[in-house]
Amino acid sequence: MTRNDIAPRLARGGKSIYGAPLGILMLEARFPRIAGDMGNGETWPFPVLFRVVRGASPERVVLNGAAGLLPDFVDAARDLVDLGADAITTNCGFLTLFQAELAAAVRVPVATSSLLQVPWVQAMLPPGQRVGVVTVSKSSLTPAHLDAIGVPRDIPVEGTEDGREFFRVLIRAEAQDMDVALAEQDILDAGRRLVARHPDIGAIVLECTNMPPYAAALRDELGLPVYDIYSMITWFHAGLRPRRF
Known part of the structure; x- marks a missing residue:
């Protein structure tokens, strides 16, 4: 068999690393x-x-x-x-x-x-329900952050600033180690406050990319769908x- 008899199988180049898009x-x-x-x-x-x-x-x-x-x-x-x-x-x-x-x-x-999901999730909810957001810092989430991706300014939001572990370790960098149980409690507390203040919430979107480890626990606690950066x-x-x- 000659070279001309072999069907070409062309591998495309142009990158340094493959298989991780x-x-x-x-x-x-x-x-x-x-x-x-x-x-x-x-x-x-x-x-x-x-x-x-x-x-x-x-x-x-x-x-x-x-x-x-x-x-x-x-x-x-x-x-x-x-x-x-x-x-x-x-x-x-x-x-x-x-x-x-x-x-x-x-x-x-x-x-x-993760907040890019808010309009999608809202479109899936029944009439009379809306999306709520749990964020690492409610006071820092400004209208400019929401406007940039088409999230309504009046969306219900709750943060973890007043918690015992999550905010102080992740944002304030007061420690390199973290008590995971306390961090989870901060997320659950924020979720409970959110739905208590806004009983029309039908689903939660977690803003912070460090929150997915606690999404299942929050779903169990609130009985509502929870979306995050992993989803x-x-x-x-x-x-x-x-x-x-």
Whole structure:
């Protein structure tokens, strides 16, 4: 058999890394990323690419509006795309502020926040029900964050600022270790306050990408559907690599 008799099987090139179409922009932090956390590689049922944006601490992004960090996020996103990412996401829901700019800069699909799910979930609820949000910092979630992705400004929101563990470790960086039981209690307390104040809530969206480990417990506690960054990114990835039947 000659070379001309062999049917070509062309492998496409142009990337440095293959088989991991999703790139995740990470804040710079040292708290424990337990199973279910977006920054734990074992959370995902598919390979991902991580890129830490140096200087982008949770406190700077959440409490200070990510001031001055857009160029750093753009550079990091472009680096992930150059490596092989076909789409970009981030590990902080407050980065909705950069949704339009990142999508324009990298020209691949970008999903900056779990809050992008709010309009979808609202469309699925019966009349008279609405979506509620549990966030790491209610006082920091401004109209600008909501407007950037089309979330209504009057959406019910509850935060974890007054909790004993979650906020102080993740945002204030007062410790590198975390009491997971106390962190879970902070999420449950916020969820209970939210539905007590707004009994018309029919589903919850968790803003913070560190909250998926507690989503099942919150669902059990409230008896309501709970959506988070895990639910959104598994959907996002399904479009990048559709299942073959």
